[in-house]
Amino acid sequence: MNRIVKSQKTSRLINKIFTYFYLLLLAVIIIYPLLITASSAFKAGNVTAFNLNFDAEWTLSNFQRLFTETLYGDWYMNTLIIALVTMIVQVTFITLAGYVYSRYRFVGRKKSLIFFLIIQMVPTTAALTAFYVMALLMGALDQSWFLMFLYIGGGIPMNTWLMKGYFDTVPYDLDESAKLDGAGHFRIFIQIVLPLVKPMIAVQSLWAFMTPFGEYMLAKFLLRTPENYTVAIGLQTFINNPQNQKVALFAAGAILIAIPITVLFFMLQKHFVAGLTSGGTKG
Template identity: 40%
Template sequence: MSRRGKGNAGLFLSYVILILLCLAAIYPALWIVMSSLKAGNSLYSDTLIPRAFTVEHYRNLFTKTDYPLWFMNTLKIAVFSTMFGTFLTLLTSYAISRYRFKGRKQGLTAVLVLQMFPSFMAMIAIYIFLLQLNLLNNHWALILVYSAGSIIPNVWVAKGFYDSIPRSLDEAARIDGAGHWTIFFKIMMPLTKPMITYVGLMIFNGAWVDFLFAQLILRTEEQRTLAVGLWSMVNQRNSTEFTLFAAGAVLVAIPVTILFIWLQRYLIQGLTAGASKG
């Protein structure tokens, strides 16, 4: 086989793999959407497209469950976590990128190593810590943990973004008498929109869909988030509200999907710029 023939075969195989991966990702999502529109309460169906469509499950979410309350709880936690977590991540990354201090390399290495361990390994320690602070069953406990925990997975990407910004901007501002905070807020922050978008979306998405930690901390019905509330609907042994659960899962995905589509341009810029230098 010629070199050109091998290249075409490799390209064809790549497209086949990509198509299979797309189908593997799209089919479960499509199945949930179709199940949420199906009459009855069973997820089992011999066809992907329901024989009878209904929006009754979506109506029942807002009339027969606490879904609106769960939605507002989750929105509150996600928004505040995004605000605080993004600020802490950018401030930490800026300091690491622009300043040289003792323990800087060791700290970066430690952050890189910590990313290799699953976050749930620290759940018991965090639980005991929050218990001592009397923060159990409190939304601010989740906001505190999500905000602080966002630094570890995002600091390397944000640092790479700051490394790509010329240091001459900092030096010119210092010559004009600007201090550290002035440089950060008035010069760096306006240039950091792509990275703010990327970090903010990652934090928002993580807080929006988190289940394990929210289930550990939140105890009462009025404090539940969407993930915990939907899980409680189908956790009981006699529960058959699977199509109702599917409708809730569809509505959970809509806000994040809209955000990703709306901010896609900034998201790609943040990823590419943050990966350009390390």
């Protein structure tokens, strides 16, 4: 008996040691690249590579140079506008559609739900040539509105599906009893059901907002003059030219994007799981 207890104790100890070793190792692997990028933003002189080197001279001048010597301010504004418009329009559209697919039984409902499910599998960004030709015809090359339009439309099928799944989790009795009290379509939607899906709306807003900050391919392909760039393609110009690398400026610019987005991300984090799984498998 005593031996069993003892062996259980050692195996528990081994497990503990392994657990903390794993967690610490993973934490180091995650923090190291982020830390050396972030620290490079505060280094004076000609930085060419990110590394952990604390002998350097520290400075805030990189941030100042970012706004005086480069177009970073323009890029940031462009991205912010694209992100806000994308977020507001897309979330409005998917909330309306998701609500209807969850609450109403109408002719064509099932067919169009399956249509949404299939069309969200199409890798839309791959249709580059079609976007190019459309932009040529509409004079939309180098215009941010066309990019917004593609971001909005491209995210709709998948996100409508997720939104509908979340609406499904709100009990139907609520709107039934409101209907008996004589509330109309709009009142049930706005006053009864909408307040209950706020967490999902928040999560979807964050996704939609983050897309333009992170998307590279379409932005690079459609935006042609540096003044119109978004931050992703703008910052890349600092490091993709081997003759003229501005690594410290890249790091400074990256910090100014990463911090607000990371903060927003952690604020909404607790709603993620419900948002991810609610679209699940039920119709």
